[in-house]
Amino acid sequence: MSRFAPAPLPRCIVTPLIYSPIYVLDEITSIFVPHIPVPMVRLIALIISIVLQIIAASIALRFMKLTKYRLSWILLSISFVFMAVQKFIQLFEYFRGTPSYSWQMIDEWIGVLISFMIIVGVVLIRELFSSLKRAETDRVKTEKRVLNAIINTEENERKRFAKDLHDGLGPILSTVKMSLSALNDRIKDPSGTIILTNTNHLVNEAISTIKDISNNLSPHILSNFGLVSAISAFTTKINQTKTVEIDFKSNMETQRLENDKEVVVYRAVCELINNSILHSGASRIEIELNKHEKFVTLQFYDNGRGFDTSTLSKEDIKGMGLSNIETRVKTVEGVFILESMPGKGTSALIKMID
Numbered sequence: 240m241s242r243f244a245p246a247p248l249p250r251c252i253v254t255p256l257i258y259s260p261i262y263v264l265d266e267i268t269s270i271f272v273p274h275i276p277v278p279m280v281r282l283i284a285l286i287i288s289i290v291l292q293i294i295a296a297s298i299a300l301r302f303m304k305l306t307k308y309r310l311s312w313i314l315l316s317i318s319f320v321f322m323a324v325q326k327f328i329q330l331f332e333y334f335r336g337t338p339s340y341s342w343q344m345i346d347e348w349i350g351v352l353i354s355f356m357i358i359v360g361v362v363l364i365r366e367l368f369s370s371l372k373r374a375e376t377d378r379v380k381t382e383k384r385v386l387n388a389i390i391n392t393e394e395n396e397r398k399r400f401a402k403d404l405h406d407g408l409g410p411i412l413s414t415v416k417m418s419l420s421a422l423n424d425r426i427k428d429p430s431g432t433i434i435l436t437n438t439n440h441l442v443n444e445a446i447s448t449i450k451d452i453s454n455n456l457s458p459h460i461l462s463n464f465g466l467v468s469a470i471s472a473f474t475t476k477i478n479q480t481k482t483v484e485i486d487f488k489s490n491m492e493t494q495r496l497e498n499d500k501e502v503v504v505y506r507a508v509c510e511l512i513n514n515s516i517l518h519s520g521a522s523r524i525e526i527e528l529n530k531h532e533k534f535v536t537l538q539f540y541d542n543g544r545g546f547d548t549s550t551l552s553k554e555d556i557k558g559m560g561l562s563n564i565e566t567r568v569k570t571v572e573g574v575f576i577l578e579s580m581p582g583k584g585t586s587a588l589i590k591m592i593d
């Protein structure tokens with residue numbers, strides 16, 4: 240031992256005080272396992288804790304690769320290894336019998352190092368969690384942006400297609416119609432006149448079908464006059480067919496919403512009505528579009544046969560219509576709630592911030 244090495248600690252300092260927790264533990268141990276001497280019990284406890292520390296350290300070291308060698312986990316793993324080293328020092332001390340000042344100091348400083356590494360590791364883990372949270376919010380935002388882009392592209396394509404149909408085929412059919420009426424004066428044969436009249440009918444039908452298709456693809460009334468006019472026009476057209484009676488009410492009159500929101504609500508209303516006609520056998524549909532202070536709500540109800548909504552999650556029954564509504568509503572930060580029960584009709588609610 241060097242000349243400057245501190246003298247070993249006096250015995251009384253390392254001897255447990257009468258009321259110290261270690262003393263109490265020793266007492267309890269001697270009550271429960273009276274036939275085993277206290278030092279032996281301590282040795283067993285020490286060995287158990289060494290084994291557990293080694294297991295913990297080796298698991299932590301194995302996880303290092305999984306965490307892509309993140310500093311936070313490296314620090315925590317090294318702390319586990321140091322904890323095991325500490326236990327070895329304590330075992331070594333146990334067998335030496337007399338405590339050594341230098342080993343105790345090493346033990347203490349390893350303890351300080353462990354605490355320091357655990358603090359830094361925990362702070363880094365907290366950072367990791369907040370960066371994970373940030374990444375998750377970014378992911379949701381990007382997902383929304385991508386969905387929006389897809390929906391916008393789809394709408395633009397529909398518009399382009401509707402315009403091409405209307406502007407491309409429309410004038411050609413109108414010219415055919417004019418040519419047919421010019422022919423009308425020249426055909427004297429009665430059977431020829433009948434053929435001409437039929438052809439005229441067919442051309443008229445083709446013109447109105449093109450108008451309908453292009454209007455369904457991209458309703459010009461929606462972009463020019465807004466949601467209330469577009470839904471009114473659509474429901475009036477359905478009412479004329481007498482398949483179902485639709486009652487549409489709104490407090491919005493000529494008020495306009497953002498283009499995205501108008502398109503989302505309009506497409507949803509069309510799909511909901513379409514579903515009622517195709518699947519429910521309803522005789523009446525009620526639709527209310529209302530603007531509140533901060534929200535816009537669309538309430539839909541049909542008195543049809545209703546259905547078990549839990550079947551929607553089954554892959555084989557899954558249609559595109561309802562899930563498309565849900566996706567579209569999500570892109571404008573709204574909620575879509577569908578309620579239905581066999582025999583109780585179907586109702587739906589769309590709620591979005593104005």
Ligand SMILES: Nc1ncnc2c1ncn2[C@@H]1O[C@H](COP(=O)(O)OP(=O)(O)O)[C@@H](O)[C@H]1O
Pocket residue numbers: 514515518519541543544545546556557558559560561562585
């Ligand atoms: N108003 C409704 N009344 C009764 N059943 C409905 C109604 N709306 C939807 N459904 C049921 O939900 C299913 C899924 O609808 P949807 O997603 O629009 O797909 P699709 O109309 O292509 O079948 C329908 O096949 C139908 O069984």
Ligand SMILES: [Mg+2]
Pocket residue numbers: 510513514558559560561
């Ligand atoms: Mg459908």
